[in-house]
Amino acid sequence: MSKYRTHTCGELNISNKGQKIVLSGWINKKRDHGNLLFIDLRDNYGLTQCVVDNENKVFKEIEKLSLETVIKISGEVIERNKDTINENLSTGEIEISIINFEILGQTKELPLPVFSDQEYSEEIRLKYRFLDLRRKKIHQNIILRSKVISFIRSEMNNLGFLEFQTPILTSSSPEGARDFLVPSRLNPGKFYALPQAPQQFKQLIMVSGFDRYFQIAPCFRDEDARADRSPGEFYQLDLEMSFVEQQDVFEVVEKLLVKVFKNFSDKKLLFETFPKISYSDAMLKYGSDKPDLRNPLIISDITKLFERDDISFEIFKNLVKKGSIVRSIVTKNTKDKPRSFFDGIDKWAKEHGSSGLAYFTLEKNDKIVGKGPVGKFFSEASLVELMKITNADIGDTVFLSCGKQSDVEKILSIARTRIAEELKIIKEDYFAFCWIVDYPMFEIDEQTKKISFSHNPFSMPQGDIKNLDLTDPLSLKAYQYDIVCNGIELSSGAIRNHVPELMFKLFDIAGYSKKDVEEKFSGMINALSYGAPPHGGIAPGIDRIVMLLADEKNIREVTMFPMNQNAQDLMMNAPSTISDNQLKELNLSIKKKT
């Protein structure tokens, strides 16, 4: 028998009636009636009500204990009266009549309450994370995370994947995010980098002939934080497979994610075979490469309409002549919405950096007309044509945005969400997964006008790889794919380029000489030259999967010890200064701030 307990605080029930037991835990809540005192004792497993009255000689001592003191209680399991049963507790049919107690851990006055549903500031939560983590919701989130990871491990094993660790101290790579760097003592002036992802290693594992690899991999990127992005580190389910095409990867990931999401959430899946949407379609129909498919609204391009003579909407027509585009969102049966709804959307759009959203509602009396501020500019014939393009009906409203393509995409993407929220047509009880496929291999940097890799430089371009036409690199598509759920990018992956000669050519387009590539990616280029299998993979983000399952909007709610927005650990005081001696050993000196 344990010195500290015979049972946990979530374990006892009516079947233990009459037993002498020992429990240990935290004082979650006290209810003091003067001569009768209730204590809710809490541990990881649950809550048990303990009771003591003034006939007990330790009563006065127990009465003085403050919340969150850790105590050991010995007592007897008593059946509660019918009218005092608490149906919200698994232990609610019994209570412990306290015989004796012992203090195991004293507490100072609490900087934040544990038993409370109140929100409180991040600063205090992160500084006293060990107290914060005692709170119910986040405690359960962390347990969920553990269970999800362990489930994924076992499923990956079942699917024939082997788990390997890859180095944490590795080399800096020129592409991608900013690296975290670690100075080398034995190699003065040189630095390790923490891996942004085990990208090269997992490809090397394939070249080494291990066929199917996975890892719950820590990834380090020195980028600014967002609500769904921790500064510093995050975890990916990193996986890679040999002798596969894109579809083989899709099948494995779909199988896995469907199981995970069915197992750990009550929400339903909108699709069990995830729809595949090309990058260009996604940008057109949703204005984004991470569309939320729970939202039924779809964007249409109606630029061509504005070449018609029977439309007199001169502002848009002139802009179109100068190369602007016009796209629309149609909302179903919104003719009876109050004026304030439409103006609200328009005003909101203006606040978000656009020139607003023009709109009109389709109505039919003798003939079809557009009702609303700009409806009068459209002839009946042009409205019929518009209805054909956008699938709009009488009673629907058409919102219009005109401008530069990237601006229109941006504003309509967020307008799509905003309008759907207003109309309450987002299917909140679902997970809507999709694949975004056919990403362009290259893109043009708006500022430098240089061509760069749009995603991963190691991706395999689509087409005949032996006779690839590289004269128009911007039209080249890659076997590069993202998985998106409810508007959140869960991961990206690719079929890799395992042909060194082709890789040199592609890097050349992005401005890297053969020598650069050999130097920066020596490990991998070298390996690919000694018999590399065709291979590909993906890396779903663990933190974001758990966020979706726990229905949390902030990644810190599913991370045990997160850093704050300035990449500081307020509990451990990281980062911190180091001693002169440490600096000397590392051959480093710190420049004074100017």
Place this chain on the structure above:
RNA sequence: GGGGGUGUAGCUCAGUUGGUUAGAGCACGUGCCUGUCACGCACGGGGCCGAGGGUUCGAGUCCCUUCACUCCCGCCA
């Protein structure tokens, strides 16, 4: 690097047009209370109103600067 929000008791917040001694709930302390489960009642301690400067007879409140936290943009192969 840029933009928005917030900052008042240990915690969560209120504080009117600039006007007496800055309030509430929880927590803490003392007292009463033997069936509560957000127990109840009474009393009490607790404040550099984030920091600095300015306007004013007078600033928690107005102005400027600055710091912290947070959300967003940039960034995230």
